[in-house]
Amino acid sequence: MEAINHAENYLRNKAKSTEQPYQIDISNDVISISCDNQKMFGHIRIEKILHSAFQKSLGLSEKQSRHCAIIHTPAFSSDSDAQKLLPMLCYFALRQARIWHCENIIFSTKDNLNTVRTLSALLRLEPVVHLPQISAQRLNYAIHHAYEACDQTQRDVIQTYFVHEILDTFKSWVTQLFHDSWFSAVKTRSLSKEQYISTLFNLHAFVKYTTRLAARCVAICETRDLRNHYIHHLKGEINHEVIIESDLKALRADVDYLLQSYVPHTATGEFIVLQESIVSFKQDAVLMLACPFVAEGMTANITNAFVEDLHATIKSWGVKSPESVSRFLTSHMKTDGGDDGHWTRVIMMMDKYIKTENQHQQFLHILGLAMSGYAHGLNANIDDLELWRSQQTVVTSVKDEALV
Known part of the structure; x- marks a missing residue:
């Protein structure tokens, strides 16, 4: 994933050019912080409960432990x-637990009493009635x-x-996507023509609004x-839906129906409605960055x-x-990717304008909705239209992939 590498290099170079009062080392489950040339030092360990020794000792079910x-x-x-x-x-x-998609944080009450009291006060920890440990x-x-x-x-x-957390969250999502x-379906070359046309129809359903949404963001931006x-984003998106229409015409799809009467799949509607809500109701151009970050991040x-x-599938x-x-x-691989593409520009804006933990939590919330809606909409073109794909092709393709 070349665009992610470009983004990580940008952030790495930015960090090197800025002298920080604290040195932070994050190695998956161990976080260390030092300052004053190592004269002040502390470290802490965070661990997923699921499949851990702690889960077994508490007798927690998989469902209780998962998040x-x-x-x-x-x-x-x-x-x-x-x-x-x-x-x-x-x-x-x-923060590391949040990247793991955890929703709950636990601390053992069997620890040193002063430590239990200190952490309980700081993190507002509360007893769990049925789990006194x-x-x-x-x-x-x-x-x-903790931030406050x-x-x-x-x-x-x-x-x-x-x-960095936003990029890590996206990286986990796009890897799964x-x-x-x-x-x-593309990798196994089992995508049907009908599923591809459906994909282009549903992409067109939100791409045609991109310039109008960007224009609204221009209007509400205070900076x-x-x-x-x-x-800049608006200028780069002008008439991109026309490219989709051209692709569809070459496939002899009913473009008149697309332009005059097509209603997008409900799953695609999730992504469309989210953008409309951010721009028209919330009127927050910073939060809106989450949507192009997801859409352009995929193509980049x-x-x-x-x-x-x-191309082999289409042939x-x-x-x-x-x-x-x-x-x-x-x-869009070229316009969105690279070290000077649309996607890198979005990352630069996020880095500059997300300033507080509360704003960051709001952005992660919108990002989660955008990722869910985009993936749901894309995959629905396959999952809901399996009738149009030969199951023999699917089985053969999956077997071939397993042999590679």
Whole structure:
């Protein structure tokens, strides 16, 4: 996924060019923070409950454990360091749990009594009546209080990590998307012509509104830089739905029906309604960045292998020139990807304008809705139209893929 690599390089270079008062090391489940040239140091461990020794010792079911993480006892070089670093250390531990899609945070009440009291007060941990061995809290509530307990310098450092969490969340989602129904149908070359036409119809249903939504964002932007971003985005999206119409005409699809009467699939409607709500009701141009981040992030990260599979599939329908019916998807690989494409520009704006934990939580909320709606809409073109795909083709293709 080349575009993700470009984004990570951008963030890495940005971090190198900025001197930070805290050095933070995040190694999956262990978070370490130091400052003052290692004179102040602390670390903490966070762990998923599911399939852990702690789950077994508590007798928790898989359902109870699935969205939970346990925060372990932090360690510090001195008591004074503990007082200074604990809120920030807990924030980054809970941030990791949030990336894992956990909703609850747990701490053992069997720990040192002072530690239990300190963490309970900081994270607003509460007893669980039927599980006296633990105290717990909803993750977003706990991380909110950890953030609020940080001083301004620490919050400034935390802000630089918001975009990293957003990118990690997207990376997890798009990796799964590339294994879901639609991309699997392309990879196994079992996508039917009817399913592809349905895909283009539903893409057209929201692409045709992109310039109008971008124009509304221009109107509501209070800051020049963000307004200029949407102006640039608007110019780059003009008449992109016409490319889809051209692809469909080459497939001899009913474009008049598309333009005059087509109502998009309900799943596609989820993504459309979300954008309309952000722009018209919330009127928040920063939150709106989540939608192009998802849509352009998908096209920016598809590979040349995808194009080869798509073209081979289209040829199997008897289309002599697959390029003539796939211009929309393949052209967006270039305009959205690269180190100067639309997607990288969106990431730069998110990095600049998401400033507080509350704003970050709101953005993650909208991002989750956008990812869910986009994936649901794309995959529905396969899942709801399996009638049009030969099951023999599907079985053969899956077997061939397993042998590779």
